[in-house]
Amino acid sequence: MLSYISGIITFSLIYVIAAVGLAIFTGFTGLFSLGHAAFFAIGAYTAGILTYFYDVNFWLALASGGAMSGLVGILIGYPTLKAKLRSDYFAIATLGFGEAVRVLLENLEITQGARGLPGIPAETTLPVAAGVTVIVLWVARNFVHSRYGRAAVAVREDFVAAEMMGINLFQVRLLSLVFSAICGGVAGGLFAHYVSFIQPSMFTSYLSTQLTASVVAGGMGSITGPAVATVIFIAIPEVLRVASMWRLVAYGLLLVAIMVFRPQGLLGFRELSWAGVKRWLTLGKAAGQGRG
Amino acid sequence: MLEISGLQVKYGEIHALRDVSLKVRAGSIVAVVGANGAGKSTLMLTIAGLLPPAAGQILYEAKPLPRQAYEVLARGICLVPERRRLYANLTVRENLLMGAFLRRDQKGIRADLERMYKLFPILHERLKQYAGTLSGGEQQMAAIARGLMSRPRLLLLDEPSLGLAPLMVQNVFKTVREIRDQGTTIVLAEQNAFEALAMADDALVLETGRVIVAGSGRDLLNDPLVRKAYLGIKH
Numbered sequence: 001m002l003s004y005i006s007g008i009i010t011f012s013l014i015y016v017i018a019a020v021g022l023a024i025f026t027g028f029t030g031l032f033s034l035g036h037a038a039f040f041a042i043g044a045y046t047a048g049i050l051t052y053f054y055d056v057n058f059w060l061a062l063a064s065g066g067a068m069s070g071l072v073g074i075l076i077g078y079p080t081l082k083a084k085l086r087s088d089y090f091a092i093a094t095l096g097f098g099e100a101v102r103v104l105l106e107n108l109e110i111t112q113g114a115r116g117l118p119g120i121p122a123e124t125t126l127p128v129a130a131g132v133t134v135i136v137l138w139v140a141r142n143f144v145h146s147r148y149g150r151a152a153v154a155v156r157e158d159f160v161a162a163e164m165m166g167i168n169l170f171q172v173r174l175l176s177l178v179f180s181a182i183c184g185g186v187a188g189g190l191f192a193h194y195v196s197f198i199q200p201s202m203f204t205s206y207l208s209t210q211l212t213a214s215v216v217a218g219g220m221g222s223i224t225g226p227a228v229a230t231v232i233f234i235a236i237p238e239v240l241r242v243a244s245m246w247r248l249v250a251y252g253l254l255l256v257a258i259m260v261f262r263p264q265g266l267l268g269f270r271e272l273s274w275a276g277v278k279r280w281l282t283l284g285k286a287a288g289q290g291r292g
Numbered sequence: 293m294l295e296i297s298g299l300q301v302k303y304g305e306i307h308a309l310r311d312v313s314l315k316v317r318a319g320s321i322v323a324v325v326g327a328n329g330a331g332k333s334t335l336m337l338t339i340a341g342l343l344p345p346a347a348g349q350i351l352y353e354a355k356p357l358p359r360q361a362y363e364v365l366a367r368g369i370c371l372v373p374e375r376r377r378l379y380a381n382l383t384v385r386e387n388l389l390m391g392a393f394l395r396r397d398q399k400g401i402r403a404d405l406e407r408m409y410k411l412f413p414i415l416h417e418r419l420k421q422y423a424g425t426l427s428g429g430e431q432q433m434a435a436i437a438r439g440l441m442s443r444p445r446l447l448l449l450d451e452p453s454l455g456l457a458p459l460m461v462q463n464v465f466k467t468v469r470e471i472r473d474q475g476t477t478i479v480l481a482e483q484n485a486f487e488a489l490a491m492a493d494d495a496l497v498l499e500t501g502r503v504i505v506a507g508s509g510r511d512l513l514n515d516p517l518v519r520k521a522y523l524g525i526k527h
């Protein structure tokens with residue numbers, strides 16, 4: 001039971017890393033990606049191949065997975081962002097990118113096609129995932145509070161006005177995309193070394209959609225919001241596993257409910273903080289006393 | 293200071309500017325007058341680097357103007373766009389600070405904030421208010437102040453009087469003169485032809501993308517064609 005719970009937590013944290021990365025991109029520049037599963041897959045395969053075929057050190061493989069995803073992020077981001085594609089066209093371009101990567105993985109020699117890679121060493125433990133999550137959250141937080149973070153918010157709110165303020169639209173967007181690609185790659189690497197077996201069909205647009213849904217449901221412009229949303233989305237289907245098919249229905253209903261009752265997402269553009277939680281608790285207590 | 297010659301700008305098939313030439317002397321106010329759709333905003337956006345010219349050249353201080361908006365701003369040209377485009381979800385103060393995005397001199401920025409409060413006393417009372425909740429006139433003030441926070445040497449104002457009551461229009465134009473007197477050159481696009489021409493050193497009239505008359509502000513005020521078409525004065 002304990003290992004089951006720690007398994008779910010590890011699993012959630014892996015997705016939290018990817019979602020926080022995407023939150024920096026979508027939540028702070030306003031561009032939607034429907035292909036982030038590709039970065040996840042690239043990281044998973046790069047890291048997995050390195051440890052599986054070449055016995056590379058796990059951490060080095062993880063970093064390489066992130067680096068490879070970041071590199072691909074530059075390759076895909078450079079032409080699409082330079083061309084200033086409108087947000088909907090950009091989303092379609094990323095959708096195509098995601099599918100292209102999956103097809104590539106299915107046909108490459110080194111990835112062993114659709115059969116996938118079985119027997120990747122299981123290196124990802126709960127402490128490992130937790131440690132990486134903390135690092136990613138810390139970097140993301142620093143990014144948001146930097147000049148680039150402010151620039152990114154300005155870009156999201158009104159990119160034409162942002163350009164008039166002297167913000168280099170392309171640079172800010174590319175930087176956010178690359179950061180999110182690296183996060184996706186690292187998450188993928190952790191994933192590969194957690195489940196020990198990867199195949200291309202694990203990284204479909206369903207995964208991309210799920211990541212984007214977490215960011216939107218958690219709050220565009222928040223980091224902790226998407227993190228919390230991801231945990232909820234991963235944990236609830238797991239908890240409801242006994243109810244088999246109904247869990248997908250519950251998942252859908254939850255998403256619809258959030259969008260109807262909190263269109264700005266769980267946290268809007270705010271962050272979860274200890275001070276905030278305390279204030280909320282004391283408010284609750286005060287209200288309780290008032291009633292009592 | 294700024295010299296535009298033979299400028300053409302297209303939106304796909306639509307030819308929005310045809311062979312526009314314009315000279316801006318340092319320290320002057322230049323008015324660009326014209327009816328709806330004449331191409332005033334197109335001209336402003338092109339100078340600011342937000343639209344690419346199809347032909348022609350723009351020289352700024354004898355050098356070609358860069359083609360990226362952020363580079364243009366770095367060279368000291370700032371556009372206060374039509375309809376203001378303030379950040380509605382940021383406070384007035386945060387909006388002003390956005391204007392100083394490229395600057396790193398914290399001291400200078402603080403000093404300039406104070407300068408803005410002197411120039412626009414209304415804003416001083418509303419620093420913590422979200423820009424989206426300001427009145428139209430206050431928003432225009434905030435937009436101009438945000439533009440000035442970048443310390444431009446050339447300020448492009450696109451229809452600052454849009455949607456303002458006559459008294460407020462007077463107010464804005466008075467401020468424009470003050471800004472010029474403090475040393476900033478101004479290009480002003482306006483439909484309020486009379487006020488704009490009265491205060492402009494130089495002016496030009498755009499009609500469907502062409503310059504139909506150009507001269508000093510006073511000349512244009514007395515030009516029979518302009519009087520008839522834009523000032524509504526019949527002989």
Ligand SMILES: Nc1ncnc2c1ncn2[C@@H]1O[C@H](COP(=O)(O)OP(=O)(O)OP(=O)(O)O)[C@@H](O)[C@H]1O
Binds near residue numbers: 306326327328
């Ligand atoms: N993004 C665009 N795409 C296509 N055509 C455009 C676009 N923006 C402007 N135009 C066209 O270019 C012409 C000039 O427009 P512009 O906005 O420069 O006029 P304007 O003089 O600023 O008018 P107004 O006083 O109404 O603001 C118009 O015919 C307009 O329809």
Ligand SMILES: [Mg+2]
Binds near residue numbers: 374451
């Ligand atoms: Mg206009």
